[in-house]
Amino acid sequence: MASDSIRRFLFEKLGIRGEIVRLKHSYKTVLERHSYPPELAQLLGQAMAAVSLLGATIKYQGKLTLQVQGSGPVNLLIVEYDSQRQIRGIINWKEDSLLDMEIGKLFGDGHMAITVNPHDKASQYQGIVELVEPSLAGCIEHYFKQSEQLATCLWLVVDANCVAGFMLQQMPGTTEESDDWQRVKLLAETLSDDELLTLDDEALLHRLFHDDDILLFESEAIRFHCSCSRERIERMLLGLGKDEVDSIIQEQGNIDVACEYCNKNYSFDSVDAMQLFTDGDVGLHSDTRH
Ligand SMILES: [Zn+2]
Missing domain, CATH: 3.55.30.10 (Hsp33 domain)
Known part of the structure; x- marks a missing residue:
């Protein structure tokens, strides 16, 4: 069995x-x-x-x-x-x-x-x-x-x-x-x-x-099996907006996000964040507008 x-x-x-x-x-x-x-x-x-x-x-x-x-x-x-x-x-x-x-x-x-x-x-x-x-x-x-x-x-x-x-x-x-x-x-x-x-x-x-x-x-x-991924966390950070992400990185050095289900940690430093908002800029304007 x-x-x-x-x-x-x-x-x-x-x-x-x-x-x-x-x-x-x-x-x-x-x-x-x-x-x-x-x-x-x-x-x-x-x-x-x-x-x-x-x-x-x-x-x-x-x-x-x-x-x-x-x-x-x-x-x-x-x-x-x-x-x-x-x-x-x-x-x-x-x-x-x-x-x-x-x-x-x-x-x-x-x-x-x-x-x-x-x-x-x-x-x-x-x-x-x-x-x-x-x-x-x-x-x-x-x-x-x-x-x-x-x-x-x-x-x-x-x-x-x-x-x-x-x-x-x-x-x-x-x-x-x-x-x-x-x-x-x-x-x-x-x-x-x-x-x-x-x-x-x-x-x-x-x-x-x-x-x-x-x-x-x-x-x-x-x-x-946990379906979490770096891409999903990236989408969440893009949703937060560049200003918010920059301010957290300034305060804490980097952003660490742990998956609630599997505890896997995803870490983003200032270089990752810069790249994220450069590459991910297209099509996100509607998500970041308040
Ligand atoms: Zn997970």
């Missing part, structure tokens, strides 16, 4: 699909970049599993973003996942006493947005829901019910170094929750956290649904 992978399966006769995801290296990589309180490391892991599960249901070439924002002790959670199954994520917080894991309380008056950004910008869309359920999994189930009218169940489990997620969903086009859906859901509810973290995919599906015909697809690898 690959350590970071997603696997889709299908109940051929029931109009129900499902997925199993497990993340180890990518989760470890994300945690290595910041020193998160354990509750937030766990929430970030859940979000990474959730986004991988969501990403696998969408046919697109592009990027899927899960963002939770609020005014509570935790103010921002972002996880991005693209059609190459590359993932990155961060969580920002203001207070260290985060004992209450209810998502609504962590984020205060917050909301969750799911955005699909395909390479062809025409079919971009965003769904937003309030944080009405106590768990992230519950909020995503609520999102599917409200935005997509799809009965969906999610289980998200995190231990010290592994994240696992399991999802069941009625196929699009099915409006009523069928008896089969209820039965399959009840069986899935008997799955323990430990089983989800440790059983391999075949054993897990056999343990839950050995009376049903299931088509299990090939496992697909997921990896951590």
Whole structure:
């Protein structure tokens, strides 16, 4: 079993699909970049599993973003996942006493947005829901019910170094929750956290649904990847404008910008800045005007 992978399966006769995801290296990589309180490391892991599960249901070439924002002790959670199954994520917080894991309380008056950004910008869309359920999994189930009218169940489990997620969903086009859906859901509810973290995919599906015909697809690898680049930081500096950039360099000697996701540092000295505003001058007038 690959350590970071997603696997889709299908109940051929029931109009129900499902997925199993497990993340180890990518989760470890994300945690290595910041020193998160354990509750937030766990929430970030859940979000990474959730986004991988969501990403696998969408046919697109592009990027899927899960963002939770609020005014509570935790103010921002972002996880991005693209059609190459590359993932990155961060969580920002203001207070260290985060004992209450209810998502609504962590984020205060917050909301969750799911955005699909395909390479062809025409079919971009965003769904937003309030944080009405106590768990992230519950909020995503609520999102599917409200935005997509799809009965969906999610289980998200995190231990010290592994994240696992399991999802069941009625196929699009099915409006009523069928008896089969209820039965399959009840069986899935008997799955323990430990089983989800440790059983391999075949054993897990056999343990839950050995009376049903299931088509299990090939496992697909997921990896951590940060899409930051020097060019992106340059565009941001061009957006700030020459005067602002010059004044920071005068004050601090150079400009250091660290990527929030991967901690990579991008440094610009006065020569870099001069070159940037000479080469990048064309077409930027509209961005720099106030
Ligand atoms: Zn980065």
